[in-house]
Amino acid sequence: MAGAFITFEGIDGSGKSTQLRMLASVLRLGGFETVVTREPGGTPLGKRLRTALLDAQAEVDPLAELLLYAADRAQHVRTLLRPALETSHIVLSDRYADATVAYQGAGRGFTPELIAEVVELATGGLKPDLTLIFDVSVAECLMRTKRREANDQSKDRLDGEDVDFYARVRDRYLEIAAAEPERVRVVDASGSVEETHTKVIEIVLPFLEARGIVGQPSEQNAPPTGTQPQKTPVN
Ligand code: TYD
Numbered sequence: 001m002a003g004a005f006i007t008f009e010g011i012d013g014s015g016k017s018t019q020l021r022m023l024a025s026v027l028r029l030g031g032f033e034t035v036v037t038r039e040p041g042g043t044p045l046g047k048r049l050r051t052a053l054l055d056a057q058a059e060v061d062p063l064a065e066l067l068l069y070a071a072d073r074a075q076h077v078r079t080l081l082r083p084a085l086e087t088s089h090i091v092l093s094d095r096y097a098d099a100t101v102a103y104q105g106a107g108r109g110f111t112p113e114l115i116a117e118v119v120e121l122a123t124g125g126l127k128p129d130l131t132l133i134f135d136v137s138v139a140e141c142l143m144r145t146k147r148r149e150a151n152d153q154s155k156d157r158l159d160g161e162d163v164d165f166y167a168r169v170r171d172r173y174l175e176i177a178a179a180e181p182e183r184v185r186v187v188d189a190s191g192s193v194e195e196t197h198t199k200v201i202e203i204v205l206p207f208l209e210a211r212g213i214v215g216q217p218s219e220q221n222a223p224p225t226g227t228q229p230q231k232t233p234v235n
Contacts, residue, residue: 003085004213005126006204007096009173010134011166013141013148015189015196019134020094022197023204027090031215032208035084038094040072043079062108066118069100073122081126090213097123098131098176098184106172107165127183130207132200133173134189138166 008016020036027034041050049072053060060068073096084091097119105115136144142163148154177184185203189196208214 002088004090004130004208004211005081005085005093005128006090006207007093007098007128007131008134009095009098009102009131010136010189011138011141011170011173013144014134014136015144015193016132016134017094018193019132019187019189019196019200020092022193023200024092026201027092027204027215029217031217032213033089035080035089035091036094037076037080037091039076039096039099040069042072042076042081042093045075046072062104062110065108066100066104066110066115069104070118070122073097073100077123077126090208093128096128096131098133098173101176102169102172106168107161129183129211130204131176131180131184132203133177133184133186134196135170135174135186136189138163138170140190141166 008020010016017038024034024036039046040053041047049068052058053065053068053072081091081093100119101112101115104110105112174186177186187196187199187203
């Protein structure tokens with residue numbers, strides 16, 4: 001496939017969604033055909049699954065949860081990701097299969113064998129070309145999440161998980177990175193939004209260049225002088 005599939009991962013409150021938006025705006029200004037999507041919820045069916053999965057009032061059985069993320073992913077791969085990659089787009093996805101390995105595997109305790117089977121079934125073997133794992137301490141992430149909840153009253157089901165759960169998820173993400181250094185890069189996300197953004201750019205632009213993917217800047221999408229990437233609050 002001529003496109004590039006880049007996924008953003010990390011525990012809740014790591015700031016990955018903010019970084020994804022900032023990278024997308026830089027790529028678009030540079031004339032790269034960029035698609036932004038997420039899991040769960042990248043498709044119309046996925047949006048409905050997302051609402052069900054993240055409902056703070058709902059009790060979702062762990063096996064049902066695993067299969068719902070897989071259903072969301074199967075729909076995402078077949079109706080959005082593959083078509084976009086086949087038409088040479090750069091696809092930025094806020095979470096993908098590594099989230100299942102980390103959250104349902106390490107977090108909920110399903111065996112690596114079962115997780116691998118479910119992931120293979122849902123993805124049909126589609127792997128990201130590059131994965132950025134935004135790494136921050138669990139304490140910092142919990143603080144950021146609490147601040148967000150206080151600001152916009154938003155709370156989803158997983159916001160209720162405890163420190164141990166997130167510590168297991170974070171450790172599994174770091175294990176994934178250690179096992180697949182070619183695909184996965186860990187980004188220290190403990191600094192400011194701008195500092196992390198610089199780190200992302202330093203990884204992604206050389207990666208695209210190495211794959212021979214170049215932007216097509218036009219006058220229309222050239223940034224006015226002095227314009228900075230849009231600042232958005234930490235996710
Ligand atoms: P996310 O979209 O990152 O949440 P937000 O935008 O509110 O920060 O992810 C939603 C939640 O779904 C997150 O807590 C992790 C969870 N999740 C899994 O447990 N397994 C998965 O396979 C995926 C894709 C997400």
